[in-house]
Amino acid sequence: MDLLESTVRYLQEHELTLATAESCTAGLIVSELARIPGSGQSIDCGLAVYSPQAKHRYLGVSFETIDTYGLTSEATSRELALGALDNNDADIAVANTGIAGPKPHDDIPVGTVCFAWALRHDGKTFLFVETRHFPGERNDVRLAAAHHALKQIPTYHGAVIRKEASAYDIDQDKETTS
Structure with missing residues (x-):
């Protein structure tokens, strides 16, 4: 079974609904998932938010965070x-x-992508973040990043439900083991 089919199956088996907030992949995560028939029952929305203003307006990303840490x-x-x-x-x-290309930005190399997965489970919110580097041209980076984002859903969700993950419990504002 390929990545897209297995991700849809995982979402369906666990009755999960997905939302995406995509900058460098510009909606490709949700678009790739939507290639699979029946995936619609597991997708709430896919937001492509490129500009700092859109990130702030639609998702509440603080301008202070962007100014302090950067878009990527x-x-x-x-x-x-x-x-x-x-x-x-x-x-x-x-x-x-991230930076899909064609040129680096703010000394960040092409292919650098920062990810986050936020999950709700048992009344708590858990968060996982990671940064990866993908080789290739712009669209190679975008597709690899989209597939990586999907591939990690069962990994992180599974770790939370098995109580194996060290995650950030947003509701308690402290590090915790789920």
Whole structure:
């Protein structure tokens, strides 16, 4: 079973609804998932938010975060994911921001993508963040990033439900083991 089919199946089996907040992938995460028939029952929305103003307006990303850490940062991806989770009818939100190309920006190399996954489980919100580097041209980076975001959904959600993950419990504002 390929990545897209297995991700849809996982979302359906766990009755999860997904929202995405995508910068460098510009909606490709949700678009890739939507290629699979029946995926619509597991998708709430996909938001493509490129500009700082759109990130702030639609997802509440603070301008202070962007000014302090930059558009391509784990801090910004974190706020994107939390905004997508809080402002939509979803159990899990996936966000990314990065440099797909063609040129580096602010000394950040092409292919750098910051991700965040925000999940609700048992009345708590958990957050995972990571930064990855993908090789290739602009659209190669975008597709690899979209697939990576989807691939990690079962990993992070599974860790939370198995109580194996060390995650950030947003509601308690402290590090915790789920």
